[in-house]
Amino acid sequence: MVAILKFFVALSLLLACLYSAKLMTLWWQVPLPAPLVAMIFMLILLSSKMIQPNWLTPACEPILKYMALFFIPAGVGIVQHTPLLILQWPLLLSILIVVPTIGICLVAIVAQKGLKDD
Structure with a gap:
């Protein structure tokens, strides 16, 4: 139960960065992709020690484990x-x-x- 809670907290932190970046790029007409701005937010939060890296580990490990699946569309595009x-x-x-x-x-x-x- 604790592991599931940690996973959802970590996922919430990641999604909060992403959606705050989406809102910022939408409101301020920033010509950058929202995921890039979200990574900058996350870098700032991690560098300033507002977020500890081990807080994100429960959500990041499963994503990294299956990361190869994210490259399948790119491979299909190359073949096409x-x-x-x-x-x-x-x-x-x-x-x-x-x-x-x-x-x-x-x-x-x-x-x-x-x-x-x-």
Whole structure:
């Protein structure tokens, strides 16, 4: 009985962050997805120690246990769009190589500049 109560308290905390983020993005017209804002709320709550990580464990463990099921729709989408992927593979491959390379180079430049200023 106590485990069930802990699960519902943890799930309530997660859902409270999500629905407060949904309300905020709706009311203030924030151009960010509500789940992202909810993760930011959760990060702030965990960093400020207003919520302890072990309070969330009862709800997070089952979700993480079955997380692979959440990737099935993405896999089905890839299979359904295989002809498009075959047609556009050079562009996709170049994006997968060029964009991370540019990002890493920019981070390296900023890090070097930060080290020189210290």
